[in-house]
Amino acid sequence: MTLLLAGDIGGTKTILRLVESGENSALKTLYEESYRSGDFPDLVPIVQKFLAAANSSTPAKACFAIAGPVVNNTAKLTNLAWFLDTARLCQQLNIPAVSLINDFAAVGYGIFGLTKQDLLTLQTGKHQSDAPMAVIGAGTGLGQGFLIKQGHQYQVFPSEGGHADFAPRNELEFQLLKYLLNRHDIQRVSVERVVSGLGITSIYQFLRDRQIDSENPEIAQIIRTWEQEAGRAEKTADPGAAIGSAALAKSDRLSEQTIQLFIEIYGAEAGNLALKLLPYGGLYIAGGIAPKILPLMEDGSFMLNFTQKGRMRSLLEEIPVHIILNQQVGLIGAALSAARL
Incomplete structure (x- = not known):
């Protein structure tokens, strides 16, 4: 069993989820909480408060989805004066492995954790198992991304389309x-x-x-x-x-x-x-x-x-x-x- 920390980091709110990864990569949610991002000067105190509330030991790995571009393992949030760096987050949170990904790239990875009940099909089409996949999403802005199969797994690529x-x-x-x-x-x-x-x-x-x-x-x-x-x-x-x-x-x-x-x-x-x-x-x-x-x-x-x-x-x-x-x-x-x- 591996303890994981997942985060969805936005200018308005930050949602954190503590997850246990078991056999066959099954994920079990242990604790989840939402915070107003603007109430904190940085992500670190939010995570510290979250882990204390969850009464949790330090996760082995963490991934944070960021509302903004991620360049060389760093990110500056679009609507918040936070500058995040994976090396600093690893050190200050004492988490061995930390990753930052674009929030729309996170949506791409999230597809593989969805059930049939999480989807509504507009067109059945003719599914090809090794073909590319695409994601588009209108909300505050318009996100676009794509997924390409590499070996046995898909790699997600964000886009500014x-x-x-x-x-x-x-x-x-x-x-x-x-x-x-x-x-x-x-x-x-x-x-x-x-x-x-x-x-x-x-x-x-x-x-x-x-x-x-x-x-x-x-x-x-x-x-x-x-x-x-x-x-x-x-x-x-x-x-x-x-x-x-x-x-x-x-x-x-x-x-x-x-x-x-x-x-x-x-x-x-x-x-x-x-x-x-x-x-x-x-x-x-x-x-x-x-x-x-x-x-x-x-x-x-x-x-x-x-x-x-x-x-x-x-x-x-x-x-x-x-x-x-x-x-x-x-x-x-x-x-x-x-x-x-």
């Missing part, structure tokens, strides 16, 4: 591109600016300003509050969530149109990733947004836009496509990655 250019395909999407360029006075629009929580709000503003439909007063107030809080570190309004909920409830036509356009562009971008990798091992949709609008993701428009690639349509129809329902997939992946150290 979410920062590639947004590629409009029709007149409405071209108008959206022009709107975003003008509104933000920028030279280019990344796909992440459209396919993300922020993107949902941007699409809503675009449709609102084009006077596609009248606004729901409640949604309008949430949007105004959010616009007034621009630049603040913490906001009291979450328009993306409100728009998604209204679309699901069919209580606001403008919100319905917003989510419809969001899903179409999301499906098209997932298809772009699939064309580049041909992930016949499966394309997995992660992130916090898809599970919250699940019925709308299932209605067919996502997959229609995923496969709408001209002569390549038949290839994309053979790729298995799954939505990850388990929101702790990154924590699962960090534990599995720790076990491999």
